[in-house]
Amino acid sequence: MAPITGSERTLSRRSVLKLGGGIGALAGMSALLAACGDSGASGGGASGTITWGAQQFFSTQSTNKDVAAFVKKSLDAFEKRTGVSVTLQVQSSDNVAAMARLLQQASQGRAADASMVDSYIFPQFAQYAKDITSVTSKAGVTVDDFFPFFQPLVGSSSKVTGLPIHTDVRMLYYRKDLVPTPPTSWDELVEVAKPLAAKGQYFLFPAGKSEDPIMCTIWPGYWSQGAEILGDSDTLGFASGAGHDAMLNTLAFIKRCIDEKITPTRVSTFMVSDDMLPDIIGGRVSMFVGGSWMATNMEAQGVKDVESTWGVAPIPSMSGTDFATASGGWMYGIFAKDAEATTNAAQFVVDTYIDKGAMAQFCTAAGYLPARQSVYESPDFKGGPFTDGFRESLAKYAKARPGSPKYAQVATAIQVAMSSVASQSATPEAALQTAISTLS
Amino acid sequence: MTLTAKTVPRTRAARANARRPRPRRDHPYLWLAPSIVLLVAVFAYPIVEIVRLSFTGANLVGANGDYTLHSWQALGAQGLGSILGITVFFVGLSIVFQMLLGFFIALMLVEAEKRRLVGSVVTRTAVMTAWAIPGVIIGIIWRLLYQESDSGILNYLSSLVGGSSNIPFLSDPHVALVSVTIANIWRGTALTMILCYAGLKTVPNDIVEAAHMDGAAPFSVLRNIILPTVRPVLVVNLIIVTVETLNTFDMIEALTAGGPGTSTQVLALSVYNLVFGQQRLGVGAAFGVVLMLVNVVVVVAYLVIINRGERTRA
Numbered sequence: 122m123a124p125i126t127g128s129e130r131t132l133s134r135r136s137v138l139k140l141g142g143g144i145g146a147l148a149g150m151s152a153l154l155a156a157c158g159d160s161g162a163s164g165g166g167a168s169g170t171i172t173w174g175a176q177q178f179f180s181t182q183s184t185n186k187d188v189a190a191f192v193k194k195s196l197d198a199f200e201k202r203t204g205v206s207v208t209l210q211v212q213s214s215d216n217v218a219a220m221a222r223l224l225q226q227a228s229q230g231r232a233a234d235a236s237m238v239d240s241y242i243f244p245q246f247a248q249y250a251k252d253i254t255s256v257t258s259k260a261g262v263t264v265d266d267f268f269p270f271f272q273p274l275v276g277s278s279s280k281v282t283g284l285p286i287h288t289d290v291r292m293l294y295y296r297k298d299l300v301p302t303p304p305t306s307w308d309e310l311v312e313v314a315k316p317l318a319a320k321g322q323y324f325l326f327p328a329g330k331s332e333d334p335i336m337c338t339i340w341p342g343y344w345s346q347g348a349e350i351l352g353d354s355d356t357l358g359f360a361s362g363a364g365h366d367a368m369l370n371t372l373a374f375i376k377r378c379i380d381e382k383i384t385p386t387r388v389s390t391f392m393v394s395d396d397m398l399p400d401i402i403g404g405r406v407s408m409f410v411g412g413s414w415m416a417t418n419m420e421a422q423g424v425k426d427v428e429s430t431w432g433v434a435p436i437p438s439m440s441g442t443d444f445a446t447a448s449g450g451w452m453y454g455i456f457a458k459d460a461e462a463t464t465n466a467a468q469f470v471v472d473t474y475i476d477k478g479a480m481a482q483f484c485t486a487a488g489y490l491p492a493r494q495s496v497y498e499s500p501d502f503k504g505g506p507f508t509d510g511f512r513e514s515l516a517k518y519a520k521a522r523p524g525s526p527k528y529a530q531v532a533t534a535i536q537v538a539m540s541s542v543a544s545q546s547a548t549p550e551a552a553l554q555t556a557i558s559t560l561s
Numbered sequence: 562m563t564l565t566a567k568t569v570p571r572t573r574a575a576r577a578n579a580r581r582p583r584p585r586r587d588h589p590y591l592w593l594a595p596s597i598v599l600l601v602a603v604f605a606y607p608i609v610e611i612v613r614l615s616f617t618g619a620n621l622v623g624a625n626g627d628y629t630l631h632s633w634q635a636l637g638a639q640g641l642g643s644i645l646g647i648t649v650f651f652v653g654l655s656i657v658f659q660m661l662l663g664f665f666i667a668l669m670l671v672e673a674e675k676r677r678l679v680g681s682v683v684t685r686t687a688v689m690t691a692w693a694i695p696g697v698i699i700g701i702i703w704r705l706l707y708q709e710s711d712s713g714i715l716n717y718l719s720s721l722v723g724g725s726s727n728i729p730f731l732s733d734p735h736v737a738l739v740s741v742t743i744a745n746i747w748r749g750t751a752l753t754m755i756l757c758y759a760g761l762k763t764v765p766n767d768i769v770e771a772a773h774m775d776g777a778a779p780f781s782v783l784r785n786i787i788l789p790t791v792r793p794v795l796v797v798n799l800i801i802v803t804v805e806t807l808n809t810f811d812m813i814e815a816l817t818a819g820g821p822g823t824s825t826q827v828l829a830l831s832v833y834n835l836v837f838g839q840q841r842l843g844v845g846a847a848f849g850v851v852l853m854l855v856n857v858v859v860v861v862a863y864l865v866i867i868n869r870g871e872r873t874r875a
Contacts (some may be wrong), residue, residue, distance in 0.1 A: 221621055221837045228622035245622075330820030375700040387709035390731040401711035515735055526620060529839040537822050544821035546734040552822075 130553055143416055149436040171457065171466045172235030174210045174223065179286070179474075179485070182211060187486035188247035191297055195473040205465045214236060227456050234457035238556055243274050243283050244524020250282040250454035253467035259282045260471045266493045270448055270521040284458035284467075285492035286474040289451035290515050291337045291394075292433045292507070294415060296322075303408075306376050306441030307342075312405060314383035322407040324383045325400060327391035328375060328543035330536045335449035336522075337394060337410045337436075342371040342443035344520055345438035351389050355527045360557055369534075372549035375542050389543035398422050413511045419486040422511065426504035435514055449518035450492060490515065534559045590748075608853070614846035621840040632843035639673070640823055640830070641842065648807070648827045648855075651742050655806045658746045660799065662754020668787075671761045685758070692751030700815025703744040707816075708729050730816055734824035741813055741825045748812060749805065753798055760794030761787070794827050803859050807852065828852045 129181040173180075181196060183189040196207055210233050213219040219243050226232040229251040238246050254276075264275045267285055276282045295303045299317055303309040314324040335424035340350070348367035360366035387468035391397060393420055394411035401409065402422055407413075419427050435444035453470045457463040474483055477493065477556035481501035484491045490511055496502055497512055524527055534556035547555070606688065619626045666688060673681040691699075695819065706714045707730035720726035730740045764787050766839035772782050787796075810829035813819065818825035826834075832852060 160589040194589045218837045221840060224840070225621055294569065320730055330822075370676075385709075385727075386729060388732075390709060390817070392818060399708065400710055401714055405710065526840060530841070533834065533839055537820070540820040541822035543822075544732050546822050546824065559640075561638075 146469075148342050169204060170206045170208065171235065171462050171464070171469065172208050172210055172233040173469065174212055174236035176216075176219075176237050176451065177214065178212050180209055180211060181239060182209070185523060191482055192473060192487050195479060196469075199469050199472050200274060203465065203468070205469075207469060227454075230456075232456040232461050235453055235455055235470050237451050238283075238454050240271070240283075240285060240288075240452045241522045241528070243277045243452055243454065245449060245526055246454050246456075247274075247282055247524075248272075249456055250257055250278050251463045251467075252276075252282060253284075253455050253463065254279065254281045256464060256467040256471055257284070257475075259369060260476055262471065262475055262493075266495050268448070268492065268515045268519060270515075270519045271450075271452075271492055274452065274524070275519070276474060283452050284455055284470055284475050285450055285452040285488065286470075286480065287489035288448055288492045288519075289413045289490060290444045290448045290511050290519055291341060291411055291412055291436060291512065292514060293408060293436050294431050294433055296406070297430060297432050299407045303432065304437050305375075305435070305444075306437055307439050307479045308409070309441065310384060310437045311377065311381055311425060315381060317407040318381075318383040320321055323385060323400070323405060324378060325377075325391075325397045325406050325409040326375075326384070326386055327394055327411070328388040328539050329390055329392040329396070330540045331392040332532060332536070333412065334391060335532060335539060336449065337412070338375065339368075339371055339535055340447045340522070341410075341436040341445050341519070342374060342439065343367050344447075345436075345443050346370065347439070347443070350484060350531060351523045351525055351527060355525050355533065357557065357560055359553070360561070365553070369549055369553055372542050372553060374439070375486070375539065376545075376549055379543060380546060384543075386544055387460060389540045413490055413507070414488070416505050416507050428517065433510040435518055444514075444518045445520055446514055446518045448515060448521060452492075465556075530560060576695055577744055588793065589796040589802045595814065604741035611846045611849050613852070614842055615841045615850045617846075619842040619846075621729070621836070621842055629843075631849040632841075635844050636847055636851070639835070639848070640826070641728075641848075643823060644826050644828055644831055645855075647823075647825065648740060650738060651745065651825075651827050652806045654742045655749060656802055657801050659749040659753045659806075660795070662746065662750045662797075663755075663798075664757045665752065666754045667761055668759035668783075670758055673833050685754075688751050688754050689749075692755065694748075696748070696809065696811030699817045701748075703740075703812075703816055707740055732821060734821055737817055737821060737824050741816055744816060745806065745809060745812060749802060752800060752805070756794055756798045756801070756806065760798075763794075764790045796863070800860055802855055803863070807856055807859070826856065 138339075147434055152507050178184060178188065179192070181189055181193045182380075183192065188280055199205070200207060212223070216239060220239055223232055223238065224242070225246060227236070227246050230249075231463035232249070241479050258281075262281075262284075264272050264278055264281065266286060267275050271285045274283045274285065293303060299322060300313055304313050304477075309325065318324065326338045328338055343350075343359070348364040352358055352364075359365040394409075394415050397406065397411060397415075398418065400406050401419060402424055416427055416431070416433075419431075424425065424430075436446055438444050453474065455463055455466045455470070457466050471479075473479055476500050477496055477499055479500040480491050480493055480496045483489075484496070485501065485503045488505065490503060490504075490508070493499060494512075494516065497504070497508070522532075537559075538547070538552035538556040541552045541555075577585050616628050617626050617630050638792045670685055673684070694702075700803075706716070709716060709727060709729055709732055710722070711717060711726055713730075715730065716726045716728055719728055729736055731737045769782055769787055772786055777785075797823065808829050810827065810833050813825055813827060813830050814833065817825045819830050828848065829852060831847045832845050835848060839845075856866055
């Protein structure tokens with residue numbers, strides 16, 4: 122074949138092929154980049170298909186066989202009944218990164234149609250979450266059935282935007298044989314713990330630089346003094362006045378526990394409640410503050426007779442009254458683009474996790490506490506040994522962390538302050554001052 | 562007489578060729594274009610974007626994106642000075658010991674192979690395994706080792722030899738930084754060993770043997786023959802180890818999360834915490850720019866020092 126001739130230059134077949142190949146490669150690269158940018162994008166555009174973003178444990182790929190089996194059964198039933206196909210997108214196990222990414226996707230309209238969100242951060246997603254009142258009211262789900270601290274996250278009777286699927290609560294666990302009556306105040310706690318610590322049985326709480334420790338160790342004590350984390354317009358609750366005193370008291374109590382040697386400094390390395398397990402298993406603990414999942418995990422780790430050996434009580438407060446505790450849990454938001462996908466995604470979540478029977482079965486399989494109060498009465502729900510105590514604390518004393526974006530900064534600053542005091546590298550006054558300076 | 566370009570008489574045809582426009586296939590930009598596009602998309606754009614973001618108060622969802630110096634002004638309040646100090650300690654100690662240990666292990670392995678000692682392959686594989694393990698897993702492994710009670714492996718071993726069973730590996734701020742650095746040295750030594758091992762394999766055996774026959778002491782052979790031969794490898798190694806250590810955060814996040822307090826908070830971990838934990842893209846980007854500048858300054862400093870050394874020797 123003769124070369125293609127231009128007016129001045131000659132283009133051979135090879136040149137044309139190279140040019141074409143180059144353009145093709147560039148087009149391919151652009152398509153690849155576009156595809157990368159769209160990964161995790163909503164699949165709600167296609168009718169009859171919805172995307173489902175979930176943490177692995179809560180999905181059909183759960184490491185808990187009972188959870189996986191229940192969710193799979195519910196998913197299959199939903200797909201068969203509605204003809205809607207559900208595509209699972211497992212979220213990263215790095216919760217912090219997963220939530221940050223999801224928030225970015227939701228703000229750009231790219232989040233999975235039904236996405237799991239950590240409840241404390243849900244208020245930041247609320248503006249992107251769709252109104253699903255029509256689905257929840259049809260299923261008989263009412264806002265006031267959820268625990269009080271969850272209700273603002275669910276929405277209102279006229280506009281439901283969030284669906285909590287389970288909850289947790291922080292409590293004082295105590296050895297019944299060593300502590301016949303659980304302490305209610307900080308003074309009482311120190312008095313009870315001192316002789317036990319002298320025998321090598323300590324009072325533990327997590328005080329590492331992480332979120333669970335401040336939910337166990339800081340917020341309950343701080344809230345019990347009537348203080349708030351953030352005030353109007355996101356003003357810092359502990360920058361001055363009564364809030365400042367409340368935070369100082371809370372940090373000073375940590376120091377007191379260390380100074381009185383009822384708590385070892387190694388608590389400053391505990392990032393989650395579970396980090397106390399080696400000490401609990403080793404019989405070196407008389408009391409500890411931990412999450413509601415600890416009872417299940419203690420049994421799983423081989424602690425014998427958990428129910429008969431251990432008891433739970435509200436976390437002692439400074440005054441011995443006005444208890445408070447911190448709660449959280451995972452919930453779902455619906456971020457689909459069109460009405461049909463919104464309804465389908467909401468229906469799938471309600472059928473699998475929110476409906477009374479479904480929540481009862483899911484929480485029983487997972488060993489979790491239901492987010493709806495009425496589910497505790499369901500014959501399908503089988504709780505653990507301390508479920509009644511947990512339920513009472515959830516209803517009476519539980520509070521949720523503020524949903525403001527500012528909370529993340531506050532939490533980091535307080536984590537640093539708490540672990541500094543627990544490791545004896547700063548006094549409560551200095552640690553609090555550093556936290557306030559960082560935040561101002 | 563040798564013929565040079567100047568002395569070769571240019572023929573008429575050659576002159577005609579020189580005047581003719583070069584064929585399209587000879588234009589370098591066509592060949593470079595894909596690489597340039599890729600470099601701009603993957604490297605240049607993100608760098609420009611990070612620098613831009615550092616001059617905004619942006620958060621993760623793009624709000625507060627107005628230009629401001631607030632993110633840079635906030636660096637002091639976020640403890641930049643202390644973080645830089647911790648980073649210098651962590652990186653400096655890591656580099657020195659990784660290089661020394663990696664080189665020493667590689668030297669031992671090469672010698673073991675020469676002497677056909679049993680177990681050299683197993684040793685090489687074992688050391689390389691440390692390199693293949695993800696940072697988060699290494700963090701978890703070392704958390705188990707450092708556990709501060711009778712359940713902790715190192716504390717238990719210490720008690721067996723009559724030492725304390727309650728060494729505060731991670732709860733004492735000063736000890737924690739050393740503990741984290743040791744874990745990082747363990748992790749990074751493998752890479753140095755691999756690179757040094759490859760370098761040592763290029764040292765000519767006949768020269769080393771000749772030196773031995775001439776009565777050269779082992780240290781003299783090391784200093785005058787082996788080290789000059791593997792110098793280029795060591796230089797590359799030094800740059801890689803420095804950059805890698807400066808950017809380490811996954812292992813520290815799993816091991817201490819930067820605590821207790823901020824005693825193990827390095828620059829890279831601060832970037833991660835600010836961007837993902839606190840969703841402060843602007844301040845996180847400012848920290849990211851500082852990290853990038855530190856990387857650039859260190860690498861350029863190495864190259865300048867090395868080039869100066871080369872010129873001095875020449």
